[in-house]
Amino acid sequence: RKEVEQDPxxxxxxxxxxVAFNCTYSNSASQSFFWYRxxxxxxxxxxxxxxxxxxxxxxxxxxxxxASQYISLLIRDSKLxxxxxxxxxxxxxxxxxxxxxxxxxxxx
Amino acid sequence: xxxxxxxxxxxxxQMGQEVILRCVPISNHLYFYWYxxxxxxxxxxxxSFYNNEISExxxxxxxxxxxxxxxxSNFTLKIRSTKLEDSAMYFCASSGGTRYNxxxxxxxxxxxxx
Numbered sequence: 001r002k003e004v005e006q007d008p009x010x011x012x013x014x015x016x017x018x019v020a021f022n023c024t025y026s027n028s029a030s031q032s033f034f035w036y037r038x039x040x041x042x043x044x045x046x047x048x049x050x051x052x053x054x055x056x057x058x059x060x061x062x063x064x065x066x067a068s069q070y071i072s073l074l075i076r077d078s079k080l081x082x083x084x085x086x087x088x089x090x091x092x093x094x095x096x097x098x099x100x101x102x103x104x105x106x107x108x
Numbered sequence: 109x110x111x112x113x114x115x116x117x118x119x120x121x122q123m124g125q126e127v128i129l130r131c132v133p134i135s136n137h138l139y140f141y142w143y144x145x146x147x148x149x150x151x152x153x154x155x156s157f158y159n160n161e162i163s164e165x166x167x168x169x170x171x172x173x174x175x176x177x178x179x180x181s182n183f184t185l186k187i188r189s190t191k192l193e194d195s196a197m198y199f200c201a202s203s204g205g206t207r208y209n210x211x212x213x214x215x216x217x218x219x220x221x222x
Contacts, residue, residue, distance in 0.1 A: 046211075098151040
């Protein structure tokens with residue numbers, strides 16, 4: 001299994017839709033997990049941190065299933081501005097291990 | 109809101125030349141990192157730096173690379189003799205506080221080696 005694996009997409013959804021991204025990771029010792037957002041040719045920006053079973057912030061919900069080594073990100077009521085690549089990130093000692101990202105395109 | 113800054117935003121150099129990429133981490137952060145992203149690929153870890161020394165480095169970070177914190181604010185990445193395959197976006201990141209593994213990234217330096 002790859003260290004961090006994501007479906008590359010793209011996910012093309014209409015405004016207002018709910019969309020979910022999945023991520024699997026190989027390091028069973030990982031205690032924290034992150035979702036970053038990356039716009040084209042920009043830096044990754046921290047979207048959500050997950051330290052326990054899940055986290056919710058407005059329209060965004062992240063869930064963690066440690067037994068299956070699986071993390072998800074749910075976006076409700078998609079906006080045009082949500083169009084970006086969503087990166088699943090798992091720390092390993094000092095470093096962050098990035099997935100390849102899932103591209104989301106929200107259309108009017 | 110405090111941010112990580114990087115200069116220059118774009119650097120073009122000839123193969124074999126030395127380049128220095130500069131970063132100013134968030135002021136109260138103690139952990140500093142460099143990552144790179146080759147166009148179309150995922151973000152890859154290069155090196156982490158804490159307490160004035162390298163704490164971890166990847167296989168990419170060979171003898172051609174070095175890092176330095178020359179003063180209380182700057183954090184630099186030097187590539188001694190650039191290769192074509194060093195062309196990438198280089199991101200600096202920093203972290204600190206109780207959630208020390210939440211890393212915040214600068215806008216990046218796009219390095220083009222000709």
